[in-house]
Amino acid sequence: MPLSPIDLTPLRRALDALAGALHYWQAEPDGSGRKPHLRAGVIQSFECSDELSMRLLRRVLIERALAAPLVADLSFNDLLRTAADAGLIDAPLASRRWRDWRNRTSHGDDEAQAQAIAEAARDFLADAQTLLQRLGGALAPAADDTPHASRR
DSSP states (O other): OOOOOOOOHHHHHHHHHHHHHHHHHHHSOTTOTTHHHHHHHHHHHHHHHHHHHHHHHHHHHHHHOSSHHHHHTOOHHHHHHHHHHTTSSSOHHHHHHHHHHHHHGGGTTSHHHHHHHHHHHHHHHHHHHHHHHHHHHHHSOOGGGSOOOOOO
16 A cells, blocks of 8 residues: 655644744743743654654655665664665764653753753754755655656
């Protein structure tokens, strides 16, 4: 059964929500009672965006692969290496850090940890926006694949 077309809209929306959450969190004065709640929104948006990024990355690689079942079963680290080989991410080890930050979110009740996660989300946003652009490029039909008008 063929896969449905890949829609990047959920990731685009998640990244927009993360950008908005970061904006409101950073704009809120330190010491405000709302600041921790806004930070929690940043962390939640980061979690969602990271999860969607990895799911869509895997789907795009599966769609482009000659051996899709092999890609579907790749470990996380192998997925990142394959994505780097495909030009979708710059460096697997650099991208691995987002999984490490994501795993720390379960310890977000620690104030210092929550602050560090929210601050890391700023850098993640830039990387995730680059990934979104590259995923879009990978899904776009190549210029050579477009039908040419026939001439009489």
